[in-house]
Amino acid sequence: DARGRDARAMLDGVVAAWDDVVRATSVAIAMPRGSTRFLLALALAPAIGLGFPALDRALRVAGVERDDARARARSAYALVTGTMLSAAAFGRATVVCAHFGACAYATMLATRRRCGYVVFAGSFAYLMRYHFVADTATAWKSGEVDISGLLMVLVLKVTACALNYQDAATTKASEMSEFQNRRHLKRLPSALDYASWLMFPCTLVSGPAIEFRDYSDWLRDRGVYARGTPNRVAPATRKLLGAIACLGIYQAVAMRYTIENTYLNPSWAQYSLAERIWHVYVYGQGNRAKYYFVWMMADFAATVSGLGFSGYDAMGKARWDTAANIYPIGVEKSVTLNAIPLSWNVKTGLWLRHYVYDRVTPKGKKPGLLQILITQIVSGVWHGLHAGYWLFFVSSAFAVNAGRLMYRWKQTRVPEKYRVLVDVPLWAFTHVALNYLCAAFILVDLKQCIQSWSSMHYFGHVGIAVLLVFGA
Incomplete structure (x- = not known):
């Protein structure tokens, strides 16, 4: 009818206008259109986040006092804006989010006592198929960004929720870990809450994955949110300025160091070993700043929405780390490789720790190298199927174990006043070796990874082997 035609015409007009914005921005910043869409979505997320406190004020003015009514309004706003943001960034591919969420939710409805394992296996199988069909690693390597990153975050969400729902039915409270006690779900989330959590716009395009219990508490002003959310201007400003600083670092390095003039440089063989290590180190540092920027922007968006609040510390100071996925200073100060996951991709690290490693x-036994290897292999599969990911994460399993051994050796064998003499060379090796290992993560192609490492005489692997032997 006429109304339907008018609505379609208006939608077509909005899509055409958005395409014009993307095209013009892509030309202006000299980036592929996929990356441009991603960056624009990242920039829009904080603006959408500001809509949550605005919605709360509007509800108060309208006299809406019931907690369930406010929760439904927040959920509806999150679902609608999140879906629109995904469509703006990834177009029609957004429909796979509905497939993902519907299948996981139906599994929790159908088979509670096994839903965690079924959702885990099914979501990973789907993600692996998508990685293979879309060749996501090659797209990322060329500078494009597709919906696979969003799907990776959804995998963490649906598996965590299903396992927590399963735990409440299969594990006695007395047998649960402290983490399980805080996260288990006695009741199935409502379809609206579940869908809006999956599509929560502030952290949608880049992560991190936020636990459903935290999201549910925020929706209903429970837990740490029961007394209201403190002023968020100062923490939000700090996070925004930090993100801008990291973007500046990335841009400064990217102007001189790229994948083409480092790893793939035709003259690479003519460089000395010291020059190769230096180029890889600087490129790795700059490339890491890109991730700092992306995750800090997501944290900024969650902070302005109010969800980023996580309670008060022992000194009564407000904490804003519900969506904090990166602590750049913590990464750069890490003395051993096992300390880096505490500050890098934190929420994914917690997911790997509690839903895989533990x-x-x-039960009753201490984890060892086997558990680290299994965890790192799961992480590698989650990132993609290219050999580079497997090489990086398997190598990093041994690196993490070497870091643990060296930390234990230092604490038991070296007097405290002399530890700085051990910390300085360990810190230097940790960061040079990290950027050396990251060559596999960046290049992803098996032949290129081996060529890169061999051009540096496998010094990182040799050093890790020495630390393993020395710390044993």
Whole structure:
């Protein structure tokens, strides 16, 4: 009818206008259109986040006092804006989010006592298929960004929720870990809450994955949100300025160091070993700043929405780390490789710790290298199927274990006043070796990874082997 035609015409006009914005921005910043869409979505997320406190004020003015009514309004706003943001960034591919969420939710409805394992296996199988069909690693390497990153975050969400729902039905409270006690779900989330959590706009395009219990508490002003959210201007400003600083670092390095004039440089063989290590180190540092920027922008968006608040510390100071996925200073200060995951991709690290590492460790036994290897392999599969990811994460399993051994050796064998003499060379090796290992993550192609490492005489692997032997 006429109304339907008018609506379609208006939608077509909006899509055409958005395409014009993307095209013009892509030309202006000299980036592929996929990356441009991603960056624009990242920039829009904080503006959408500001809509949550605005919605709360509007509800108060309208006299809406019931908690369930406010929660439904927040959920509806999150679902609608999140879906629109995904469509703006990834177009029609957004429909796979509905497939993902519907299948996981139906599994929790159908088979509660096994839903965690079924959702885990099914979501990873779907993600692996998508990585393979879309060749996502090659797209990322060329500078494009597709919906696979969003799907990776959804995998963490749906598996965590299903396992927490399963735990409440299969594990006695007395047998639960402290983490399980805080996260288990006695009741199935409502379809609206579940869908809006999956599509929460502030952290949608880049992560991190936020636990459903935290999201549910925020929706209903429970837990740490029961007394209201403190002023967010100062923490939000700090996070924004930090993101801008990291973007500046990335841009400064990217102007001189790229994948083409480092790893793939035709003259690479003519460089001395010291020059190769230096180029890889600087390129790695700059490339890491890109991730700092992206995750800090997501944290900024969650902070302005109010969800970023996580309670008060022992000194009564407000904490804003519900969506904090990166602590750049913590990464750069890490003395051993096992300390880096505490500050890098933190929420994914917590997911790997609590939903993989802890669960593959037999009860009553201490985890060892096998548990680290399994966890790192799962992380590698999650990132993609290219050999570079497997090489990086398997190598990093040994690197993390070497870091643990060296930390234990230092604490038991070296007097405290002399530890700085050990810390300085360990810190230097940690960061040079990290950027050396990251060559595999960046290049992803097996032949290129081996060529890169061999051009540096596998010094990182040799150093890790020495630390393993020395710390044993």
